[in-house]
Amino acid sequence: MQKIIIASDHAGFELKNKIIKHLNTKEYIIKDNGCYSQEAADYPVIAKETAKLVSDGTFDKGILICGTGIGMSIAANKINGIRAAVCTDTTCARFSRLHNNSNILCLGQRIIGEYLAYDICDIWLNTDFEAERHLKRVNLIENFYS
């Protein structure tokens, strides 16, 4: 069973709660890593803390939600081993897994509706990395700091 950690700032709070409800109808282990109210919260802090728990293997994948998904992705991608992808459609979600082996999905509550978000999550969580020729390219990124 995939272990998924999901978190948001205040601008993604409502969509986070809806996605958690949606994913709880399926076979995942879900950890809600906050935020827990609409009170203003700093997305870099939340992204860093959540991304570290994906990077160290505590969770298989992460979902981060803010207003646009962009701030969360910029912050999460600073963490070693994280490949965070902002997806606004299902094709990006599929290819971010097939070709980029993305391990964090970033969504924007101010950008997409909840039903599109559910489809994006379902496709992203159920698409495997193709590896093959893409493995070398992903490894080239992983080796940036070694």
Ligand code: RB5
């Ligand atoms: C918060 O207003 C907003 O800036 C944040 O949620 C996010 O969209 C940043 O990228």
